[in-house]
Amino acid sequence: MGKKTPIPFVIVLWLCASLSACDSTIRQNRLSEKEKEKILRIQNPFGPSRIEVPEVKGLFLGLKDCGIYRSISESNVIVAWEKALDKPFYPAGICSRSDLHVQGEYAQAFLCVLGMGAGGGCSAGGNYRTRDGKTWEKEIRGKWVKEE
Numbered sequence: 001m002g003k004k005t006p007i008p009f010v011i012v013l014w015l016c017a018s019l020s021a022c023d024s025t026i027r028q029n030r031l032s033e034k035e036k037e038k039i040l041r042i043q044n045p046f047g048p049s050r051i052e053v054p055e056v057k058g059l060f061l062g063l064k065d066c067g068i069y070r071s072i073s074e075s076n077v078i079v080a081w082e083k084a085l086d087k088p089f090y091p092a093g094i095c096s097r098s099d100l101h102v103q104g105e106y107a108q109a110f111l112c113v114l115g116m117g118a119g120g121g122c123s124a125g126g127n128y129r130t131r132d133g134k135t136w137e138k139e140i141r142g143k144w145v146k147e148e
Contacts (some may be wrong), residue, residue, distance in 0.1 A: 043078050053107045055131045062112055066095035066111045066125065072135045085109070085136055085147075088124035092116045106131055 001072065044050050046062035046069070053059040060071040061084060071083035087095060088111055096114035100107070106129040114122035127139040128147070137144040 039077075042080070043092045045081070049098075050103055051100055051107055053130070053133045054102055054105050056133060059133050060129075061100060061109075061133055063098055063100040063109065066113055068109055068111075068128075070102065084130075084133055085111075085128060087111065088113045088126075090115050090124035093123055096122070101128070107133065118131050 044060075044062070046064055049063040051061055053061060058073055058076055062069045062071075062081060063065065066087040067083060068085035069081040071078045072080040072082060079133065090113045093113040093115050095112070097110070097112040099110040102108070108129040110127050111125035112122035113123075113124040128136050129139075129144065130136045136147040138147050139145075
């Protein structure tokens with residue numbers, strides 16, 4: 001009678017072969033330096049002006065030129081950014097000051113658009129906040145009012 005190979009040995013052999021193939025595939029999927037640069041640039045094009053929304057894990061907001069952007073993710077990786085809150089409109093206005101920070105359970109922003117000849121005050125903008133990165137409220141006379 002022939003000698004039978006024990007089943008556990010066959011399983012170990014199969015497992016080793018599978019892991020080797022997997023390791024080989026993982027090594028082949030390395031990013032080039034250009035791909036790495038692009039991915040890192042997409043993850044955070046805002047520098048220190050990027051925050052995570054406290055109530056939505058993995059959702060980020062970024063601030064640039066008085067505009068707020070929301071991250072779009074796939075498999076916990078940011079793949080794009082979309083406008084979440086437009087720069088407040090004022091004819092011939094420029095963004096003079098802005099800030100994006102976490103305040104308790106809210107992501108909060110201060111946006112100040114300066115009109116030409118306005119003398120240093122904010123012609124448009126103010127304080128804004130969100131819990132989900134989509135629904136925004138603006139502070140008007142000390143009360144938070146939903147943005148349309």
